[in-house]
Amino acid sequence: MADLETPRATADPFAPLQRDPSGAERIQRRSRTAWQDVRYRLTTNKLAMTGFWLLILLVLMAFFAPLVWPFDHYTNDLQLNNQPPDSTHWFGTDDLGRDLFARTWKGAQISLFVGVAAALIDLVIGIVYGGIMGYYGGKVDEVMNRFAEILYSIPYLLVVILLLVFMEPSLTTIIVAMSITGWINMAWIVRGQMMQLKNQEFALASKALGASSMRIIFRHLVPNAMGPILVTLTLSVPSAIFTEAFLSFLGLGVQSPVASWGTMINDGVQSMSIYPWRLFFPALFLSLTIFAFNVFGDGLRDAFDPKLKK
Amino acid sequence: MVRYVLNKFLFMLLSLFILITATFVLMNAVPGSPLQSEKATSPQIQKNLEAHYGLDKPLIVQYGIYLKKLAQFDLGISMKKKFQSVNKLIAGSFDNSLKLGLVSVATSVLAGCALGIIAALYHRKFLDNAALVVSVIGLAVPSVVMAPLLQYVFAVKIRAFEVAGLNGPMDYVLPTIALSAAPIAFIARLIRSSMLEVLNSDFIKTAKAKGLAGHMIVWRHALRNSMLPVVTYLGYLIANVITGSVVIEQIFAIPGIGKFFVQSVLDRDYPFIMGITIFYAILLMASRFLSDLAYALVDPRLRLQTGRVAK
Numbered sequence: 001m002a003d004l005e006t007p008r009a010t011a012d013p014f015a016p017l018q019r020d021p022s023g024a025e026r027i028q029r030r031s032r033t034a035w036q037d038v039r040y041r042l043t044t045n046k047l048a049m050t051g052f053w054l055l056i057l058l059v060l061m062a063f064f065a066p067l068v069w070p071f072d073h074y075t076n077d078l079q080l081n082n083q084p085p086d087s088t089h090w091f092g093t094d095d096l097g098r099d100l101f102a103r104t105w106k107g108a109q110i111s112l113f114v115g116v117a118a119a120l121i122d123l124v125i126g127i128v129y130g131g132i133m134g135y136y137g138g139k140v141d142e143v144m145n146r147f148a149e150i151l152y153s154i155p156y157l158l159v160v161i162l163l164l165v166f167m168e169p170s171l172t173t174i175i176v177a178m179s180i181t182g183w184i185n186m187a188w189i190v191r192g193q194m195m196q197l198k199n200q201e202f203a204l205a206s207k208a209l210g211a212s213s214m215r216i217i218f219r220h221l222v223p224n225a226m227g228p229i230l231v232t233l234t235l236s237v238p239s240a241i242f243t244e245a246f247l248s249f250l251g252l253g254v255q256s257p258v259a260s261w262g263t264m265i266n267d268g269v270q271s272m273s274i275y276p277w278r279l280f281f282p283a284l285f286l287s288l289t290i291f292a293f294n295v296f297g298d299g300l301r302d303a304f305d306p307k308l309k310k
Numbered sequence: 311m312v313r314y315v316l317n318k319f320l321f322m323l324l325s326l327f328i329l330i331t332a333t334f335v336l337m338n339a340v341p342g343s344p345l346q347s348e349k350a351t352s353p354q355i356q357k358n359l360e361a362h363y364g365l366d367k368p369l370i371v372q373y374g375i376y377l378k379k380l381a382q383f384d385l386g387i388s389m390k391k392k393f394q395s396v397n398k399l400i401a402g403s404f405d406n407s408l409k410l411g412l413v414s415v416a417t418s419v420l421a422g423c424a425l426g427i428i429a430a431l432y433h434r435k436f437l438d439n440a441a442l443v444v445s446v447i448g449l450a451v452p453s454v455v456m457a458p459l460l461q462y463v464f465a466v467k468i469r470a471f472e473v474a475g476l477n478g479p480m481d482y483v484l485p486t487i488a489l490s491a492a493p494i495a496f497i498a499r500l501i502r503s504s505m506l507e508v509l510n511s512d513f514i515k516t517a518k519a520k521g522l523a524g525h526m527i528v529w530r531h532a533l534r535n536s537m538l539p540v541v542t543y544l545g546y547l548i549a550n551v552i553t554g555s556v557v558i559e560q561i562f563a564i565p566g567i568g569k570f571f572v573q574s575v576l577d578r579d580y581p582f583i584m585g586i587t588i589f590y591a592i593l594l595m596a597s598r599f600l601s602d603l604a605y606a607l608v609d610p611r612l613r614l615q616t617g618r619v620a621k
Contacts, residue, residue, distance in 0.1 A: 153325040155594045157553040158587050165575055165583060166336045242452050246557060249454045250572050262454060269458045269561060273466045283455040291450030 038227070041303040048299020054292035058285070062108035071099035073106040074257040082275050092277040094267060103259035104281050110260045111241045111289060114175060118240035119233050121179040126186025127229065131217045133187065134194025141191075152184045160243065164252045174244055174253055182236065189232045193225035227304035234297035238290040245286055261286040311606070318602055322595045329591050330380070330584075334373055337580045363389065376584075385585035390577045396585035400567060404589075406476055407555055407566035414486050414551050418493035419540065425494065426501025427533065433506060441498060448495025453554050457488040457561040474563035485562045489554050493547050497540055504536035541608055545601030549594045 032040065042048055066073070071089070077097035085092040091100035133144040163177040197203060198221060206216050222229075247253035248262025256263065261282040268279030351359075360366045364375060379386065385396035429441035451459075464484060465473040472481050508514065509532055517527050556568035563569075567586060574582040 149321065150325045150328060153321065153595055153598065154329050155549060155553070155591060157556070158329070158590055161571070161575055162333060162336055162583075162587060165578065166339060245452060245454050249557060250560065252572070252575065265454055265458065269461075272458055272462050276462060279458055279462065283459065287451045287455055290452060291446065294449055295446070 038303045042299055045299045045302065047295050048303070051292040051294070051296035051299065054288060055296060058108060058289055058292065059112060062105050062112055065105040066102055066109070069099075069102050069105070071102045073098060073102040073259045075099075082271075082278075084275075085277055091281045092275070094264075094278055095271065095275075100264075100278065100281055103264060104261075104285055106259040107261040107264055107282055108285060108289070110171065110254060110258065111244060111286070114171065114178075114244040115237040115241040115293070117175050118178045118182060119237045121175065122183040122186045122236055123229070123233055125179070125183035126232075127190050127218075127222055129183065130187035130190025131194055131222055134191035135198055135213065135217050135221065137195070137198075145191075148184045148187060151181055154181065156181050160247065161252060164247070169247075169252050169255055171254055171258075174247060178240055178243055182240070185236070186229070186232050189228050190222070190225060193228055194221055197221045197224050231297060231301040231304060234293060234300055238293035238297070241286070241293070242290060314606055315603060318599055322599050326588075326591060326595060330377070330588055331373075333584050333587050334376060337584055338369055338372075363387070380588070385588065386581040388579055388582045390574075390579040390582070396582055399570065399582065400585060400589055403565055403567045403570050406564055407552075407559070407568060410476065410482065410485055410489070410555060410558075410564065410566065411548070411551050413482050414489040414493075414555075415544075415547060417486050418490040418497060418547060418551070419544075421490065422494045422497025423501055423533075423537075423540070425498035426505060426536075427528065429498060429502040430505035430509060430532075430536075431528070438502075441502070445495035445498045448491040448498075451491065453488050453492065453557050456491055457485070457558055460484045460488055461561065474561075476562070476564045476566075485558050485564065488561075489551055489558050492554075493550055497543065497547075500539045500543060501536055504539055505532055508532045508535045538605070538608060542601060542605050544604070545598035548597040548601075552590065552594065 075098065077093070079097065080089075080093055081095050081097040083089055083093040083097075085100075089099050089101060091104055093099055094103070129144065129148070133141050133148075159180055160174070160177040163180070164173055167173040167176070194217070198216075203216055203220060206220050211220075244253055244260065245262035245265070248260040249266045251263075251266070253262055254260040264282035265279060265286070268275075268282065272279045357366070364372060367375075376386070383397070385400070388394050388396055388399060425441045425444060429438045432438045461473055461484060465471045471484050472478075475481055476485070514527060514531060517531055522530075552568075555566060556571060558564070559566040559569040560572060567589075570582070571586045571590070574586060
């Protein structure tokens with residue numbers, strides 16, 4: 001990296017510099033661990049950091065805005081319906097006179113909850129299934145992989161909608177429905193990592209010391225595969241949020257009076273030519289959230305694997 | 311190669327069979343029946359109705375009958391829309407969806423490729439960044455948001471297009487943009503990254519060194535090699551367009567199959583739900599199957615593995 005000697009301007013610019021072998025082996029800076037490297041690459045990525053701070057802001061607002069805001073998300077005030085944004089109702093009110101600022105942040109809570117819950121369920125099932133599949137290999141891998149492939153080939157939206165026919169439309173239903181096929185991607189990522197890692201020396205050493213398979217998988221291999229797992233996790237959140245909004249928009253998701261961005265957008269569409277703010281705010285924050293998760297996830301992927309940088 | 315195709319095909323059939331069975335079981339496990347209504351009907355009428363739809367037989371027999379009819383491409387009779395066969399309902403509405411879908415797929419591929427090529431050729435210059443902005447917007451703004459906004463700006467405020475319906479060629483513009491925004495963004499990114507990789511490889515340098523013109527290099531060498539990931543993506547693109555059109559048809563009031571699907575779910579019209587589900591499933595699986603095949607044809611390395619194709 002840094003030059004050992006500072007080149008000085010000499011009378012003859014082409015004269016070779018003196019070589020000093022004593023400093024050649026000196027280590028100039030402390031070596032960084034893999035995680036420090038990741039943090040460095042991530043924090044220097046402006047777009048990813050924008051996404052990161054946006055997320056922090058969105059999460060904080062979703063938590064604290066409904067607590068301190070004087071209006072709640074379900075009380076009607078029919079005298080004050082369809083008010084444009086002003087100083088008391090920052091985002092205006094809807095057709096029942098409910099405060100849209102409160103509803104927007106309630107919607108943020110739901111979106112973030114759905115996104116995180118679905119991603120976490122995917123994470124747990126994906127790690128266990130993928131871990132076992134990748135570690136054991138052979139027949140076990142074949143059978144488990146076939147099963148995952150069949151499940152994967154069934155269109156995602158069909159499963160979700162079918163389940164919604166079977167179960168009452170609610171938050172739980174949506175999350176369950178998304179988890180049925182959502183974990184497969186994670187399982188395949190973990191499987192790929194396992195197959196790479198299981199033949200390395202540290203796994204062999206652990207086996208030689210008599211560790212059980214489960215211990216090797218979950219104490220040694222999974223922590224080493226944390227990078228790709230984290231990236232997949234981050235990128236699966238926006239797709240879950242999107243699906244929730246999509247279903248709620250169609251009337252198959254969260255039901256009134258709970259505010260979800262999808263239902264709010266659906267309500268807003270009906271009256272967008274007269275009361276555009278009813279469409280604008282939920283649409284804006286839904287897009288912002290998905291944007292933030294996407295750019296942060298992309299940044300994370302670049303940080304973990306600079307070779308993949310696109 | 312034959313083994314690979316056969317393998318994939320058998321898989322598709324197996325998945326389809328599982329989906330059909332699961333759908334059938336789910337539909338019959340749901341409490342309530344589409345024949346129930348607020349009006350009190352005499353038990354005799356109820357019985358006749360059940361006999362008419364074959365609901366009085368044991369479940370396993372019903373399943374057998376359903377499978378048998380399905381093998382003859384008969385999806386049954388709708389329970390809510392009187393005397394209409396599901397086949398006819400699907401055939402009548404699929405027309406609109408198909409047209410919109412084809413236009414959107416074509417737009418996605420063409421615009422996505424164009425954007426990706428521009429971004430790669432002007433790497434790190436203004437046009438690259440402009441393309442990046444377009445693709446970030448395309449990925450971040452979901453169709454549920456994009457469609458109403460387009461409607462608001464271009465149909466309500468500017469009045470350049472019709473708000474809803476699908477009657478003339480101009481009516482395709484807004485739904486197509488809303489449907490293909492995300493795929494365009496995705497394809498642009500795919501093409502850009504693979505194009506950059508190809509442009510830096512040795513055979514491009516050779517082509518340059520022997521004096522081939524710039525546009526020839528792009529068309530003859532770079533583009534062909536960077537199309538590979540797009541071929542894989544096509545199957546998923548078709549799936550995306552189909553599922554996306556469920557929302558788009560709702561917003562733009564297009565009488566397509568997606569709109570019927572949502573309606574049938576809300577109506578609990580079981581034969582119709584099953585019919586559309588199976589129809590969709592066949593469509594999606596077939597398009598994935600074909601794109602897998604296309605990929606295997608283009609990339610010989612893949613024929614060696616039986617595994618799936620990366621997304």
